[in-house]
Amino acid sequence: MKNIVIALSKGRILKEIILFFKKNNIIIKENIKKTRKLILSTNNKNIKIIIMRSVDIPIYIKYGFIDIGILGKDILKEKKMKKKNYFFKNLNISKCRLSLIVKNKNKYFDNIKNKKILYIATKYINITKKYFFKKNINIKIIKFYGCIELCLLLKISDAIIDIIGSKKTIKINNLLEIDKIIKISSKLIVNKISYKFKKNIINKILKLKI
Incomplete structure (x- = not known):
């Protein structure tokens, strides 16, 4: 064999x-x-x-x-x-799942309403481009590895797209999961x-x- x-x-x-x-x-x-x-x-x-x-x-x-x-x-x-x-x-x-996560939900949707460019931190470049293209939302991607939640806490990005297994990290840091993109x-x-x-x-x- x-x-x-x-x-x-x-x-x-x-x-x-x-x-x-x-x-x-x-x-x-x-x-x-x-x-x-x-x-x-x-x-x-x-x-x-x-x-x-x-x-x-x-x-x-x-x-x-x-x-x-x-x-x-x-x-x-x-x-x-x-x-x-x-x-x-x-x-x-x-x-687990790949999700869209924000710090301030109201500000995120206000930025979309006002047609501002959103800054999205993620390592999933192709998935992110496709997701926002379908929604006709202008974005700039910040390619980021490691503790990506810091991008929200330090106001580096408007949102992140990342894996969620349990919600412990986002709950402890007062972050919000606002869309589930892919079940994994x-x-x-x-x-x-x-x-x-x-x-x-x-x-x-x-x-x-x-």
Whole structure:
């Protein structure tokens, strides 16, 4: 049987993905918190694991450097990955949403009413452009990573577009979620060329119990 390489996203969804694999008897041998290895072994000699930034997974999948990737729907939308080019499986784990968040709701809508240019802080450039284009609202995007809520607290932007898992951070900082843009859960995506040549083992991954 041929070997496959699966890329897992770093960050908030990693713990749930590892539990998903354990549930299906695929166990990473190394301690991921301590190891310096970049390609990790599992208890299945034909399955290797790479842990990387979710935004990097699409390019690795596109050019066939990895066979399978697991990442959030937000990244698939942002990178414009179309179903016709890949196989997808919805894992229904790590559920959250991409939302529009403001500090002052009245001021935000007053600015729209007065046709002022809105400053939007986000790392989701394509999703943000599409969202405001549909609403015919003029914006300038501030590309921002890290603690994006600070853009509202320091009055750098009029709004932010970011992931919400729980509402703890926005509640503590008196921020308001005023629109839910995308419902997000983790997706398993497969390179179609990989599937053609490694169909048997990839089908086993696609049939894993959620």
